[in-house]
Amino acid sequence: MARNKHPERTRARILDVAKRLFLTKGYDGTTMQDIVDSLGDLSKGAVYYHFKSKEAILDALGEEDQSRHDPTAINDTGLTGLDKLREAFRRSAADNEHMRLMNMAYPAMHDPKLLAANLKVWRTQVADMFETMIREGVADGSIDTAYPREAAELLALLTNYWLAPTFYPATADELHHRVEALAAVCTGLGVPILDEDLIETVSRGYAALI
Amino acid sequence: MARNKHPERTRARILDVAKRLFLTKGYDGTTMQDIVDSLGDLSKGAVYYHFKSKEAILDALGEEDQSRHDPTAINDTGLTGLDKLREAFRRSAADNEHMRLMNMAYPAMHDPKLLAANLKVWRTQVADMFETMIREGVADGSIDTAYPREAAELLALLTNYWLAPTFYPATADELHHRVEALAAVCTGLGVPILDEDLIETVSRGYAALI
Helix, strand or coil: CCCCCCHHHHHHHHHHHHHHHHHHHCCCCCCHHHHHHHHCCCCHHHHHHHCCCHHHHHHHHHHHHHHHCCHHHCCCCCCCHHHHHHHHHHHHHHCHHHHHHHHHHHHHCCCHHHHHHHHHHHHHHHHHHHHHHHHHHHHHCCCCCCCHHHHHHHHHHHHHHHCCCCCCCCCHHHHHHHHHHHHHHHHHCCCCCCCHHHHHHHHHHHHCCC | CCCCCCHHHHHHHHHHHHHHHHHHHCCCCCCHHHHHHHHCCCCHHHHHHHCCCHHHHHHHHHHHHHHHCCHHHCCCCCCCHHHHHHHHHHHHHHCHHHHHHHHHHHHHCCCHHHHHHHHHHHHHHHHHHHHHHHHHHHHHCCCCCCCHHHHHHHHHHHHHHHCCCCCCCCCHHHHHHHHHHHHHHHHHCCCCCCCHHHHHHHHHHHHCCC
16 A cells, blocks of 8 residues: 555545535445545545544534634625624525535534534634624724624524524424524624524525424 | 331432532532431431432432522512513522532533533523513513513523533623623513623622632
């Protein structure tokens, strides 16, 4: 077997192949062996060297997916902080692949350890990311709030946990009503991200998780 | 050993003695043997028959404590639904014993299983209890909201999880600001529970958990 001179490239290939399989055969319908077979030129040991389990691959895809939807990465200088936040929500809720990956990742959170780990990420990294955007909006005048940190923590917690029908079961109509309530919460905090359009887009996005 | 004809009475006695020890020696400083010794007339086996661990006793004390602060149990017919909700918050935040018990229970939630179990109770029983009170307020005209269920779910989640410095570390000043943000959230949802007085009482209550 050839020596692997590009571990990062191998890792990315495994993720690509696994994502394609997860999205076509489903997460439960895909085995590590399927991933090895689809790659063709890597041993099972080599795949396990990069990811110790199928769950670890799903986790890594989740991280990759999250950074793809990081509003702080939206570099359109013509947009205000508030616009960037809205654009990030719009993109992730309208991104079918993203919602299908979330659909695979959520049931795994019935495992308390995985839920606790996710809650921690939402309290810290995700909240920090939202705070950066909100403070940008405060600086450019598009957001007027006394609660940048609190709003960031609540956005991170509520969009990832409370809106998820995995934890708070709901019909599509109930989810729509919940998103309207979240809009009222955001407005109450002075961070009115969810306008009429976005309420529709976000509701439809989460309804795909039912 | 005499037959136990009153298991409920024995259970209550164990809880009483354990609570007294937890509040004086601290949770970590109390052993099951201390509880057995303080009871005097029960074998260790008898205590374990009722509670399989010290943690199970703390859990039971938490449940007992929670039902003691159930606003649906406030039977003062002169109070509106909104007043009862406020009174329940006031009583539990001003109840030193309650806050000290919470102080003991929270660190245990670093255990993912215990956290997941608590999150489930907050999503269901605690949210149901708040919903009952909010709907009573809607019926008597003291609350005007389009979101009784959503506000109930958020009150349950945010007061138990987001306000807790165990999960979201904060100084006393930061906690005060967080409670003000929660007041804005409640107002945004049409359920303005946290008035100026209550913001002070609740902030002080949670600061005891730092």
